[in-house]
Amino acid sequence: AQSVTQPDIHITVSEGASLELRCNYSYGATPYLFWYVQSPGQGLQLLLKYFSGDTLVQGIKGFEAEFKRSQSSFNLRKPSVHWSDAAEYFCAVGRDGGFKTIFGAGTRLFVKA
């Protein structure tokens, strides 16, 4: 069955430091991959998505992600974190042709001054 693993439950980084959130997926075909962000008590917002083509994907708010088929990974990165980036981040994979979306357990990001 298709699944998404986010190995880090929470991560703390200093403001201005770089960030990498890990995501591994299990999927037989070429996956549709997503990263979403959730502020406390809110719905989710799409940061970026990958379907095909260039494996380095740019998103909103200065985020990017790289698809690595050999490692079944889709890690999210940001070169310099801002305090407003503190939130929960979800990696997701599209299933059944992208019709359904399956989410990882999420990684909560804390930003310290």
Next chain:
Amino acid sequence: SQTIHQWPATLVQPVGSPLSLECTVEGTSNPNLYWYRQAAGRGLQLLFYSVGIGQISSEVPQNLSASRPQDRQFILSSKKLLLSDSGFYLCAWKSGANTGELFFGEGSRLTVL
């Protein structure tokens, strides 16, 4: 522009009482609609999805049911709530395109006592 609304935002219900959460989408027609439940540390679990009026598919057997009486209305219900039904419920929509992103409502926090 498209908008999605969920209500109520917060609900506290006793065990054994009924439940009705409502979700409506504006500005689009024939959307795919989804109900997710979010429990702490467990990511988002897909509960139900619908591709059209009266068409409901369940992802996991449980104490809940869903209905779609109108094209842009999606309702989550229960006849008798259990303690384990507590959680954060998110409604989402997607256009017919399989590779499209999900657009989420603000969520409904349900506490069963």
